[in-house]
Amino acid sequence: MASRPNPEELLKRLDEQHQAYLETFRLVHEALSQAVGSNTTPASPASAIAPSKRRTLSVHTTPSDRPSSRDPSTFRSSILTGESDESDDDGELYVQVPLPSYDFDQEHLRQHLKTHDFTEHGTLLLSSIVRDKRLLHPAALFPTYPPDEKWHNSHYSVFDVGPDGAPLSRREIVKDGTTSIDSAIWQAIKDLNADPNVRKAVGRITIIREPSPIIFGALHMTMNRDFDMDELFYLLTDDEDDCAVANLTNRAFCDDSRRQRSAVFKFDYHTIVGEGVQSMPWQRTDPPERRQNKTKGHISLSRCTSVVALSLAGKHIKKLKNASRKARTQHGFVHDPWAPWHVLNIQCYPDHKHSMDSHDSTKHYVNGPEAFLHTLLAEFKDAEKRLDDIHKKISKLVSPPASFIFDGNERDKLLFEDEHFTYSRRYFWAFQTLGVMNNDIKAMVDAYNDNFTDEVWEGKHKTLWPMVEEDSSRTVYWRKRMFALRKDFERIISQLEKLWGENDDRRKEIRTLRDQLFSGTSVQESRKSVELSEVTILQGHNIKLLTLVSIFFLPLTFVTSVFGMTNMPTEHQFKVFGIVMATVCIPFFLLIGSLNTTSGMEFWQSKWHQLLRWIFRRNQAPSIRSSGSSSNPGNLNLRNRSLSASEAKQAIKIRQAQVKQVHSSSASIMSVKKDLSGSAAISQQDDIDFIISEPTLRPSNSELMQQPTQAITSPSSSSEKPQGFRSDAKAKREKSWWEKLTRRKREESGREHNV
Numbered sequence: 001m002a003s004r005p006n007p008e009e010l011l012k013r014l015d016e017q018h019q020a021y022l023e024t025f026r027l028v029h030e031a032l033s034q035a036v037g038s039n040t041t042p043a044s045p046a047s048a049i050a051p052s053k054r055r056t057l058s059v060h061t062t063p064s065d066r067p068s069s070r071d072p073s074t075f076r077s078s079i080l081t082g083e084s085d086e087s088d089d090d091g092e093l094y095v096q097v098p099l100p101s102y103d104f105d106q107e108h109l110r111q112h113l114k115t116h117d118f119t120e121h122g123t124l125l126l127s128s129i130v131r132d133k134r135l136l137h138p139a140a141l142f143p144t145y146p147p148d149e150k151w152h153n154s155h156y157s158v159f160d161v162g163p164d165g166a167p168l169s170r171r172e173i174v175k176d177g178t179t180s181i182d183s184a185i186w187q188a189i190k191d192l193n194a195d196p197n198v199r200k201a202v203g204r205i206t207i208i209r210e211p212s213p214i215i216f217g218a219l220h221m222t223m224n225r226d227f228d229m230d231e232l233f234y235l236l237t238d239d240e241d242d243c244a245v246a247n248l249t250n251r252a253f254c255d256d257s258r259r260q261r262s263a264v265f266k267f268d269y270h271t272i273v274g275e276g277v278q279s280m281p282w283q284r285t286d287p288p289e290r291r292q293n294k295t296k297g298h299i300s301l302s303r304c305t306s307v308v309a310l311s312l313a314g315k316h317i318k319k320l321k322n323a324s325r326k327a328r329t330q331h332g333f334v335h336d337p338w339a340p341w342h343v344l345n346i347q348c349y350p351d352h353k354h355s356m357d358s359h360d361s362t363k364h365y366v367n368g369p370e371a372f373l374h375t376l377l378a379e380f381k382d383a384e385k386r387l388d389d390i391h392k393k394i395s396k397l398v399s400p401p402a403s404f405i406f407d408g409n410e411r412d413k414l415l416f417e418d419e420h421f422t423y424s425r426r427y428f429w430a431f432q433t434l435g436v437m438n439n440d441i442k443a444m445v446d447a448y449n450d451n452f453t454d455e456v457w458e459g460k461h462k463t464l465w466p467m468v469e470e471d472s473s474r475t476v477y478w479r480k481r482m483f484a485l486r487k488d489f490e491r492i493i494s495q496l497e498k499l500w501g502e503n504d505d506r507r508k509e510i511r512t513l514r515d516q517l518f519s520g521t522s523v524q525e526s527r528k529s530v531e532l533s534e535v536t537i538l539q540g541h542n543i544k545l546l547t548l549v550s551i552f553f554l555p556l557t558f559v560t561s562v563f564g565m566t567n568m569p570t571e572h573q574f575k576v577f578g579i580v581m582a583t584v585c586i587p588f589f590l591l592i593g594s595l596n597t598t599s600g601m602e603f604w605q606s607k608w609h610q611l612l613r614w615i616f617r618r619n620q621a622p623s624i625r626s627s628g629s630s631s632n633p634g635n636l637n638l639r640n641r642s643l644s645a646s647e648a649k650q651a652i653k654i655r656q657a658q659v660k661q662v663h664s665s666s667a668s669i670m671s672v673k674k675d676l677s678g679s680a681a682i683s684q685q686d687d688i689d690f691i692i693s694e695p696t697l698r699p700s701n702s703e704l705m706q707q708p709t710q711a712i713t714s715p716s717s718s719s720e721k722p723q724g725f726r727s728d729a730k731a732k733r734e735k736s737w738w739e740k741l742t743r744r745k746r747e748e749s750g751r752e753h754n755v
Contacts (some may be wrong), residue, residue: 023362026166035696040348083253093477094165095367098200099313099340101193104222106141109186112221121233124282125216141214142182150278151350154181155209157359158188160201161371165364167205183216189222203368207345207373210280210352219346226311227340228258236305236348237282243268243443246451250334252463253322262311263336263372263464265447267379269440270433271386272393273300274351283348297426299393301433306347308379310372317468337465338474341368345375353389355382366478369465373485380492383444388499398430398510414513415520427514434503434510441500443715445493452489457482552594555585 113130129136137143145152159167170188178184185208193200206223208215218407220229237247245266251259280286285302347354358378365371404410417424451464459467459475459482467475559581562568594600 020362023166039635085712093366093474094163094364095161095202095338095340096163097314097340099193099204099342101191102225103191103194105190109141109218109221110135110138113217116220118220119230119234121237122216122220122230124237125233126213128281129213129217142180142186144180145212150276151210151280152181152212153277153352154211154215155354156181156184156185156188157205157207158185158355159205159359160192160592161203161205161365162199165366166361167359167365167371168361169362182212184212185211186218189218203308203341203343203365203371205343205345205359207347207358207375209347210350211346211348219344223342223344226258227262227309227344228256228311231259232264232309232344232346233309235264235307236346239284244447245443246447247462248451249456249461252320252334254332257333258311260333261313261316262309264307264309265376265379267308267383267444268382268390269304269387269444270390270437271304271349271351271353272389273302274353276351277350279304279350280348283350285350294492297397299390299391299397302350304349304351306345306349306379308372308376309342309344310368311342311344312336312339312368313341318466320462332463334463334466337369337467337478338367341371343368343371343375345379347379349382349386351386353382353386366474366481370478370481370485373482373489377485377488377492380444380448380489380496384492384495384499387441387496389501390437391434394430394434394505398427398506398513401409415517416524417517417521423517424514427510427517428701431507431510431514434507438500438503441496443501445496445500448489449494452486457486469660481734553587555588556581559584609627 015451065636113135114133118126118130123130158170160170174187175182178187189206192204206219208219211219216233220233223229245268247264251262251264254260273279273285279302283302283304287299289299290298312335314336317336318334320332320334322330322332355378358375359371363374365374397708400414401410404414414423453461455461456464459465459470459478459480467478469475559577562580563577591604595604
């Protein structure tokens with residue numbers, strides 16, 4: 001048995017029924033007033049339709065009347081007694097000044113499309129109806145579209161808000177029998193306050209969903225006086241800023257007066273393309289062939305945008321000085337929040353998931369900013385709903401099905417990649433898509449937090465909807481309504497942040513599944529590589545066998561080809577043939593057999609290197625002998641002679657002088673050599689080669705014969721300049737003192753002598 005509702009639920013239900021009754025009563029009262037006004041004389045129409053500032057409980061609902069925002073006992077007393085905590089004279093709480101009137105027809109629209117200079121973004125939106133200021137379909141502004149074009153499924157909601165703050169739909173304005181949705185939208189937006197017998201509207205809410213090109217043109221003509229429509233078209237089609245953008249607090253100092261009195265919030269994110277719907281030509285989505293051939297597991301997404309804009313009419317109430325150093329304008333202007341207003345919402349979402357109940361006649365808006373915030377709140381809710389649908393679709397796409405617990409084939413599909421890389425592509429796409437979604441969510445949350453600060457909600461911001469009278473009843477009432485509305489915003493922002501966390505958790509899960517897929521696929525490929533290596537080894541054995549057979553027949557073929565030449569003797573000499581065959585084949589077989597082993601290969605390599613070194617030394621020996629004999633014939637005889645004691649001492653002195661003066665001038669070394677020129681043993685020789693060993697001990701003759709020899713030359717006469725010492729260029733540089741001493745190589749005649 002169902003439980004009985006509690007008193008709070010009963011009171012809430014009673015309040016809803018009471019509000020419905022009061023709304024019906026108000027509509028009847030307005031209908032009777034219009035009937036009476038039509039029967040009176042034309043001399044006094046203003047008195048019949050003039051809006052009264054006195055309001056009763058029948059047309060007014062405040063947050064204090066709601067059970068969620070007031071004490072239950074107070075609410076019960078107000079309902080039972082019919083009393084209200086507001087005074088009867090509460091018309092000052094709402095906007096009372098009507099909007100300026102206008103009325104357009106189709107001829108005005110044609111002229112506007114042909115004469116206005118649209119920007120590149122406006123040209124993109126109107127490319128199918130206007131080209132080079134020429135109408136492509138001049139006969140009919142609202143044509144019938146082909147069946148294959150499914151992006152013209154427009155929808156609209158247009159409300160006129162009266163002095164009591166209640167929005168009334170303009171669907172009744174549309175003529176009966178209208179079949180074209182474009183024509184119906186045109187009839188709803190083409191005029192404002194044009195009929196003097198209808199109550200004046202202080203505000204208008206225009207919501208157009210998936211507009212066609214002709215409706216874009218109609219919006220540009222009817223709204224361009226209040227909004228910078230070129231800016232709105234730019235925000236809808238721009239691909240550079242793929243995120244939510246809020247232009248609210250920085251517009252008071254703009255050059256354009258339309259921007260000074262307007263506020264714009266742009267939504268930019270992805271949505272799932274609905275069935276029977278197409279994205280607009282300028283929106284990013286899957287290519288046509290991909291949309292037509294939908295594969296299993298494919299999620300068709302589209303980049304979508306919308307703008308919510310508010311424009312305040314009338315004159316400004318405050319003039320501000322621009323304190324920015326890079327300011328283009330010196331002063332800015334702030335407009336009255338209670339001025340007549342327009343709210344424009346253009347939605348381009350190919351999914352038909354928009355909210356239809358964001359505005360109705362039961363709501364009452366004190367001014368344009370409140371209507372703007374309610375429209376903005378509905379857009380935030382739609383964004384959360386669309387992004388949550390994408391999250392659910394992707395989660396279903398990447399999560400293993402429940403059958404994988406019992407189905408081995410399903411587990412193999414998830415663990416091992418197939419030839420089409422199905423799961424690698426799927427995981428990559430899902431991982432990156434969730435990352436893009438998180439970027440969209442973060443942009444929306446940041447745009448809200450950066451613009452809707454405490455100062456804005458309290459009416460203390462300098463440029464965005466400031467309250468001039470801080471303690472007036474209008475300001476107090478505004479703050480009370482904003483307090484409840486702010487809670488709704490914070491609730492939807494917390495849901496978006498929660499969705500951001502869920503997307504991040506799903507990305508971590510996808511990363512884990514991807515790593516497991518890579519691990520399983522790597523193991524599978526390793527097993528396959530082992531199997532292929534076994535096959536390769538078998539193929540190698542077969543090639544080896546074939547090579548051995550070929551090697552066996554190669555020398556035989558060589559011998560037979562030699563004896564088969566036509567210039568060979570024709571007599572049959574099998575003995576000679578056998579000897580040649582054995583002489584050629586047996587060494588060849590032995591060589592191949594030895595090269596087939598590691599030790600044999602190393603043996604023949606060493607022998608080959610020895611042969612090359614022997615040939616190299618043999619070629620160098622004649623040149624060394626010739627150079628030695630040409631420089632000094634007596635050197636050959638002096639090489640085998642041992643050094644005397646005086647010669648050894650002289651050599652040591654020369655070495656010491658060179659070590660001390662290695663970087664000094666050549667004169668120092670020459671002076672040392674002049675001191676040595678007096679020796680009889682050296683002066684009698686033109687060019688003497690000394691065989692020098694270690695300086696500490698005198699070596700024996702046998703040791704001197706085994707060590708490398710270098711020549712120490714002294715001048716033949718005192719007038720001859722001493723020659724320096726250079727080491728052999730081919731000898732390696734050692735650290736022993738005797739190699740440093742003999743750094744000079746014997747140079748051929750004509751070369752310089754370097755010390």
